[in-house]
Amino acid sequence: MSPRTVLRPLLGPYARLFTVPGAAWFSFAGWVARLPLPMLGLGAVLLVEGESGSYGLAGAVAGTLALAASVGGPAWARAMDRRGQGVVLRAAMAAYAVTGLSFVGVVVGGAPTWTWFALAGLTGASAPNIGALVRARWAAALADAERRQTAFAFESVVDEVVFVVGPPVVTLLATLVAPAAGFTTGIVLGTLGGLWLSRQRATEPVVTPASGxxxxxxxxxxxxxxxxxxxxxxxxxxxxxxxxxxxxxxxxxxxxxxxxxxxxxxxxxxxxxxxxxxxxxxxxxxxxxxxxxxxxxxxxxxxxxxxxxxxxxxxxxxxxxxxxxxxxxxxxxxxxxxxxxxxxxxxxxxxxxxxxxxxxxxxxxxxxxxxxxxxxxxxxxxxxxxxxxxxxxxxxxxxxxxxxxxxxxxxx
Known part of the structure; x- marks a missing residue:
């Protein structure tokens, strides 16, 4: 029995997902935009520790970024449900790039520590939950519930790949290039992926008015x-x-x-x-x-x-x-x-x-x-x-x- 015969029942349903027009592009753009998920937290630790010598301070700054993202994500999502993904995502990515690069600047430039926390929080709050956006696009594109389960499973696998790829990349950049390189790369990749996703209007979920x-x-x-x-x-x-x-x-x-x-x-x-x-x-x-x-x-x-x-x-x-x-x-x-x-x-x-x-x-x-x-x-x-x-x-x-x-x- 050939490997192709064994794998076809497992991989066939995933291949059929990408017969949906535009699906491959919005899923890949979402993958790029999600790369910062593991890169920014670890990148912030490596950046702050490299500049300050304190792991305690680095952990506190990274925690601030993560908690701000957990609050900001639903707020951006609520705006997208009301106004559409494209226009809101472009605004979010602009804020994300400005605050993220400003965070790198204040840490490398030796600005007061309170500015590190403030800009880490603003960077996190500027980050929409890209995984939710991509899953919402799959939900809009697929009428069959079983195919939606397959699509959600694929996106969970994408999340795993992100967390496998991201940490080694950010560690190598921070150690071999400069402490700021890993975090900066995460911001750039996230911004480019988010803007790319925002331009894919054909697969954007239609805004549905709330009945009440x-x-x-x-x-x-x-x-x-x-x-x-x-x-x-x-x-x-x-x-x-x-x-x-x-x-x-x-x-x-x-x-x-x-x-x-x-x-x-x-x-x-x-x-x-x-x-x-x-x-x-x-x-x-x-x-x-x-x-x-x-x-x-x-x-x-x-x-x-x-x-x-x-x-x-x-x-x-x-x-x-x-x-x-x-x-x-x-x-x-x-x-x-x-x-x-x-x-x-x-x-x-x-x-x-x-x-x-x-x-x-x-x-x-x-x-x-x-x-x-x-x-x-x-x-x-x-x-x-x-x-x-x-x-x-x-x-x-x-x-x-x-x-x-x-x-x-x-x-x-």
Whole structure:
């Protein structure tokens, strides 16, 4: 049996996605625009530490940027739902470029530290959630719910690729060129990708007036399904942030720090493989049941982290835990898409990303404190418990999800 015969059932549905006119271009532009996601946080750490010599200050500045982005993303998305992606995205990218490059200037120029925090916050607040914009375009382009699940799974894989490619690039630029090079490159790539996406008007979702005005749109964007997914994603994000810290600390304590990258890469690889498979699976049950099931599976898979006592066990447990990541993210996005009217979809998807972002920030802080207090091996309790909390939230929120979904408009 040839590899082509084996892979056709898996990859065929993804190839058919790109028969949609313009889909390949908006998805690729979205990938370029998303590259700053991992580049700016790490880039800010490397830039500030390189100029100040303080990791504490660097972490605080990077945290300010991330938290501002978690607030600014839904605000930009709300404006796009009301006025269209193109015009709002161009304004956002202009602000993003100006504030981001100004941040680099004040840090390199030795300006007062308060200006570093102010411009880091403004840069984060200027960053729209590109992933939500791309998923909204897929939702507008595809009438079939199963094909939308496949598209959302593909975008989750794109997210994984971004987080595999971004950190090595920003690290090499910051160490081999200059501390400011990684962050600056992220700003430039994000701006170019965002502007490219903004020019693709043919695939831009049509602005749909809210039936009950702005108040109805806001309530729809934060309805019960969105809130359940958002809170569960806080737990999922906490796992992401904690794993980055604990894996690096455990590898260093084991005397083989270089293997931290391998362990984290296999964790991402597990998610990538599962995302591709989940995207083409035709599973029984409602979208609500799938989300609850994948949240519980995510919780169970992460409990293997309690058993980590060596690097081989870490690699194995990390890969198994990674297998449960993409399904819960894809099922959450599919559930939100099915329960929110098109007039508020971009904002709703952006809110779920905010849950992930806040969770990542919290997870990094909690894991760092746990490593200092208990040591790296015991600190695996942080991601394991956070995953368990995500599963419990999914189960507890199930009653809120037991209602008929909003009718999905037929795609153009």
């Amino acid at each position: 005005g702005a108040g109805h749109r806001r309530r729809a964007a934060l309805g019960p399904a969105v809130l359940v997914v958002l809170v569960a994603y806080l737990g999922v994000g906490t796992v992401f942030g904690a794993m980055d810290v604990v894996v690096v600390a455990f590898a260093e304590e084991s005397g083989r720090p270089a293997l931290a990258g391998l362990a984290l890469a296999l964790y991402a690889a597990g998610s990538l493989v599962a995302g591709l498979a989940y995207g083409v699976a035709r599973l029984p049950g409602s979208l609500a049941a799938r989300f609850v099931g994948t949240a519980v599976a995510f919780a169970v898979a992460a409990q293997g982290l309690w058993a980590v006592s060596s690097l081989p066990l870490l690699v194995g447990a990390g890969f198994l835990a990674g297998l449960a990541v993409a399904p819960v993210l894809v099922s959450g996005a599919s559930l939100v898409e099915s329960r929110v009217p098109r007039s508020a979809l971009t904002e709703a998807l952006s809110w779920t990303h905010t849950g992930l972002t806040v969770g990542v920030t919290a997870g990094s802080a909690l894991a760092g404190a746990a490593v200092d207090a208990w040591g790296a091996q015991a600190a695996f309790a942080v991601p394991a418990l956070a995953a368990a909390v995500a599963g419990v939230i999914g189960l507890a929120g199930a009653p809120l999800l037991r209602r008929a979904p909003e009718p999905v408009p037929v795609a153009a």
